[in-house]
Amino acid sequence: MAENTEPRIGVFLCHCGTNIAGSLSIQDVVDYAKTLPYVTIADQYQYMCSTPGQKKIDDAIKEHNLTGVVVAACSPRLHEPTFRTATKEGGLNPFRFEMANIREQNSWVHMHGMWEEATEKAKDQVRMAVAKAAKLEDLIPKSVPVERAAMVVGAGVGGMQAALDLASAGIKTYLIEATPTIGGRMSQLDKTFPTLDCSQCILTPKMVDVGRHPNIEMMTYTEVEKVEGYIGNFDITLRKKARGVLTPDEATAKGIVGGGCNGCGDCAEVCPVIKPNPFEMGMAPRKAIYIYHAQVMPLIYTVDFDSCVKCNLCVDACGDKKAIDLEMQDEFITVKVGTAILATGFDLIPIEGKREWGYKQFDNVISSLEFERLICASGPTGGHLIRPSDGKTPMAVGYVLCAGSRDNTGGVAKAYCSRFCCMYSLKHAHQMYEKIPGCKVYLFYMDIRSFGKAYEEFYYRIQNEGTKFIRGRVANVLEDPVTKNLHVYTEDTLLGRPVDIEVEMLVLAAAIQPKEGADVLRKKFGVSASQDGWMLEAHPKLNPCGTTTAGVFLAGVCQGPKDIPDTVAQAEGAASAASIPIHMGEVELEPYFAMCIEDLCAGCGMCVNLCPYAALALGEKNGRTVMVVTEAKCKGCGTCGGFCPGGAIKMQHFTTPQIAAQIDAFFAGGEQ
Amino acid sequence: MAAKTYNIPELDTKLADRRYHLTDANPEFTQKILKTSRTIANMCYQCGTCTGSCPSAPRSSYRIRLFMRRCVLGLEDEALTDPDLWLCTTCYSCTDRCPRDIAPTDVIMAMRNLAFLRDIVPKNFLQTCQLIYNSGHGVPNNDVNRAARTKLGLPADPPTTHSYPEFIKGIQKIIDHYGLKENADRILKGD
Numbered sequence: 001m002a003e004n005t006e007p008r009i010g011v012f013l014c015h016c017g018t019n020i021a022g023s024l025s026i027q028d029v030v031d032y033a034k035t036l037p038y039v040t041i042a043d044q045y046q047y048m049c050s051t052p053g054q055k056k057i058d059d060a061i062k063e064h065n066l067t068g069v070v071v072a073a074c075s076p077r078l079h080e081p082t083f084r085t086a087t088k089e090g091g092l093n094p095f096r097f098e099m100a101n102i103r104e105q106n107s108w109v110h111m112h113g114m115w116e117e118a119t120e121k122a123k124d125q126v127r128m129a130v131a132k133a134a135k136l137e138d139l140i141p142k143s144v145p146v147e148r149a150a151m152v153v154g155a156g157v158g159g160m161q162a163a164l165d166l167a168s169a170g171i172k173t174y175l176i177e178a179t180p181t182i183g184g185r186m187s188q189l190d191k192t193f194p195t196l197d198c199s200q201c202i203l204t205p206k207m208v209d210v211g212r213h214p215n216i217e218m219m220t221y222t223e224v225e226k227v228e229g230y231i232g233n234f235d236i237t238l239r240k241k242a243r244g245v246l247t248p249d250e251a252t253a254k255g256i257v258g259g260g261c262n263g264c265g266d267c268a269e270v271c272p273v274i275k276p277n278p279f280e281m282g283m284a285p286r287k288a289i290y291i292y293h294a295q296v297m298p299l300i301y302t303v304d305f306d307s308c309v310k311c312n313l314c315v316d317a318c319g320d321k322k323a324i325d326l327e328m329q330d331e332f333i334t335v336k337v338g339t340a341i342l343a344t345g346f347d348l349i350p351i352e353g354k355r356e357w358g359y360k361q362f363d364n365v366i367s368s369l370e371f372e373r374l375i376c377a378s379g380p381t382g383g384h385l386i387r388p389s390d391g392k393t394p395m396a397v398g399y400v401l402c403a404g405s406r407d408n409t410g411g412v413a414k415a416y417c418s419r420f421c422c423m424y425s426l427k428h429a430h431q432m433y434e435k436i437p438g439c440k441v442y443l444f445y446m447d448i449r450s451f452g453k454a455y456e457e458f459y460y461r462i463q464n465e466g467t468k469f470i471r472g473r474v475a476n477v478l479e480d481p482v483t484k485n486l487h488v489y490t491e492d493t494l495l496g497r498p499v500d501i502e503v504e505m506l507v508l509a510a511a512i513q514p515k516e517g518a519d520v521l522r523k524k525f526g527v528s529a530s531q532d533g534w535m536l537e538a539h540p541k542l543n544p545c546g547t548t549t550a551g552v553f554l555a556g557v558c559q560g561p562k563d564i565p566d567t568v569a570q571a572e573g574a575a576s577a578a579s580i581p582i583h584m585g586e587v588e589l590e591p592y593f594a595m596c597i598e599d600l601c602a603g604c605g606m607c608v609n610l611c612p613y614a615a616l617a618l619g620e621k622n623g624r625t626v627m628v629v630t631e632a633k634c635k636g637c638g639t640c641g642g643f644c645p646g647g648a649i650k651m652q653h654f655t656t657p658q659i660a661a662q663i664d665a666f667f668a669g670g671e672q
Numbered sequence: 673m674a675a676k677t678y679n680i681p682e683l684d685t686k687l688a689d690r691r692y693h694l695t696d697a698n699p700e701f702t703q704k705i706l707k708t709s710r711t712i713a714n715m716c717y718q719c720g721t722c723t724g725s726c727p728s729a730p731r732s733s734y735r736i737r738l739f740m741r742r743c744v745l746g747l748e749d750e751a752l753t754d755p756d757l758w759l760c761t762t763c764y765s766c767t768d769r770c771p772r773d774i775a776p777t778d779v780i781m782a783m784r785n786l787a788f789l790r791d792i793v794p795k796n797f798l799q800t801c802q803l804i805y806n807s808g809h810g811v812p813n814n815d816v817n818r819a820a821r822t823k824l825g826l827p828a829d830p831p832t833t834h835s836y837p838e839f840i841k842g843i844q845k846i847i848d849h850y851g852l853k854e855n856a857d858r859i860l861k862g863d
């Protein structure tokens with residue numbers, strides 16, 4: 001387009017079905033737009049984002065020789081890329097496009113009985129967008145190369161799957177896990193619903209695959225310390241926590257030939273310190289030098305330096321392998337990756353905070369994860385279900401569903417549905433009948449949410465086995481001080497009668513919450529949280545794996561409650577999304593970065609410290625000290641541009657003349 | 673739809689259509705309750721925690737959850753004419769535990785107020801009004817209590833309106849302001 005001619009702007013209004021057209025007069029706004037300076041054509045369509053809608057833009061650019069395009073529709077977060085492409089198709093630079101958000105910022109908030117006002121507001125919005133569009137400039141996006149490596153943080157089933165997919169697609173993948181072993185929550189489960197597969201039997205082979213995949217660098221007992229950089233070029237500093245034990249490779253590197261931990265366990269045998277094993281929910285002991293369980297990956301012992309008394313007995317027991325180093329310190333290493341996936345999972349809420357259910361007050365009230373360990377063949381009781389107070393087999397067991405989920409009272413409670421408690425409680429009920437003939441099972445519920453494939457059929461099966469479903473949320477629980485049995489109080493709402501059911505053990509299907517430390521981690525990656533505390537996806541429907549940080553993706557429960565099939569599916573989605581930039585080899589960055597107008601820059605350097613992304617520095621140019629921008633690091637936030645006392649920083653696409661034109665257009669009410 | 677009649681009153685009552693019809697609902701009733709109770713009564717999801725917590729429920733036919741349901745659906749007559757409405761002890765156990773953070777107790781209080789406006793109040797409540805009006809006490813002192821107090825070394829009458837009857841006038845003034853005694857007398861007389 002010829003630069004020196006007058007701007008020629010095309011304006012397009014979208015009905016968005018009735019989303020916009022139902023709350024304001026599209027026709028009035030179109031007619032008004034035609035009266036605005038520079039506007040050459042104003043048009044409307046039911047769905048501007050559809051093929052015919054986009055074609056209108058394409059055609060109009062060609063037919064009217066436009067220099068700028070305005071679409072008044074939804075949020076730019078949704079369709080700015082769509083309309084930029086349409087603008088480009090028409091032969092204009094894609095950054096000659098400006099969007100007026102008359103949906104989220106207008107029709108949706110003025111839905112009822114504000115027709116006139118909403119129409120007037122839409123006119124204001126269009127007028128401002130036209131004013132800016134008239135001043136838009138051609139911009140050329142910058143490409144940066146992408147490092148051919150990825151990182152997955154969290155090695156539960158989601159993280160493992162994501163790592164395996166990335167690695168199998170030929171990408172070097174760092175799999176980071178904070179605990180000493182991979183496997184995550186799934187390795188704590190006995191069976192999985194609705195197929196009743198043994199959890200270990202389907203998970204451990206995957207753990208082995210992860211361990212021996214040539215493209216996976218598994219780093220357990222390691223945490224993310226610092227994240228720098230941007231998509232394609234993240235520099236991530238990891239803290240390798242002092243494990244106190246050398247792997248065979250580490251030993252070899254230190255010149256101890258044939259040494260290093262072989263997992264024999266001689267050390268733990270002699271260790272005098274006994275602590276509860278968190279993997280067994282504290283129901284089994286471990287030593288100060290320990291593994292969680294026999295199937296850990298890697299099979300390397302770990303010293304818990306918080307409880308180690310440095311008696312050196314283990315060092316002697318280990319002997320020539322020389323695997324134990326009680327003076328080991330944390331190590332820091334930095335790796336470079338192109339993309340990253342967060343898969344940090346969940347914890348149970350501290351359900352003792354709901355005092356009325358008696359957890360941690362009454363011996364025989366346990367959490368669902370404790371039940372998993374108690375019924376698991378490899379658990380602390382070898383799969384013999386016993387109750388904590390006296391080691392007897394409970395013949396009547398109750399399950400409390402929605403224990404802290406769907407609860408708006410605050411405190412430890414969560415307003416959301418934790419999504420898998422219904423199904424695992426059905427599974428628990430089944431396991432009772434399987435293991436303890438003649439037992440009685442009561443399941444207290446509000447709604448049974450069996451939405452997945454073969455889930456409702458599973459519900460049918462469990463009911464047929466004899467479980468009594470009592471539709472009532474448990475009001476409170478009291479303990480018989482002599483028998484240690486529990487009285488469960490609620491209303492059978494279907495019968496309309498209060499109930500008092502005596503059980504020998506009660507299992508709370510506690511709500512879940514983001515993993516401890518997940519908040520700190522997500523902030524390092526610049527990922528937001530949604531209102532419920534889980535990590536925020538880029539779009540709940542169309543981009544559930546992405547985040548608002550380019551190059552950072554989410555997998556599994558860290559994004560919101562999910563069962564295993566959904567976690568694995570999302571992990572595969574995230575791996576696919578994370579591999580795209582790597583396979584493309586380079587990514588385009590939005591050309592919104594700050595530019596130094598060197599003639600005006602006094603080299604004061606005050607902007608350098610203001611930049612939240614460390615994108616600015618001082619440098620020499622033509623014998624003068626001026627500010628220099630690392631364009632790939634700049635996110636275009638505008639902090640420096642707004643601050644610069646000399647007006648020497650130009651924020652591309654948000655230049656002072658462009659913004660001033662919008663403000664003028666707003667205050668001038670359209671009169672020039 | 674015209675109801676079928678057998679011309680035998682007993683049979684007509686027995687075989688009457690008991691289905692819930694949309695015409696049974698009075699949405700204004702729900703709104704009135706929301707306004708008076710200042711709690712989000714419309715958000716009840718019928719979990720039963722309230723009835724499960726209620727000390728009145730195991731010993732009576734009173735189901736607080738049922739009243740919550742009637743509130744949600746606007747079943748005004750059914751709620752206000754049910755004598756169970758008066759069995760709440762106002763212990764607030766349900767309010768303590770409701771997972772939707774509703775105050776069912778306040779819903780009951782709102783319903784009682786609306787019932788009073790229609791002269792639907794049990795006798796004993798009205799008699800309590802009269803007692804307070806006349807003595808300043810809902811449960812006035814009696815000879816048995818006086819003897820017990822004396823035995824414990826307490827004055828036979830507590831330091832309330834029983835000892836200072838001159839203050840009864842003030843209480844009456846307040847009650848008169850709301851027409852409570854007047855209404856109680858009127859309703860009781862009409863019985």
Ligand code: SF4
Nearest residue numbers: 716718719720722770
């Ligand atoms: S406890 Fe609350 S939500 Fe549950 S039935 Fe009672 S009022 Fe409704």
Ligand code: SF4
Nearest residue numbers: 726760761763764766
């Ligand atoms: S306040 Fe009333 S309804 Fe609620 S638990 Fe107490 S007696 Fe029952």
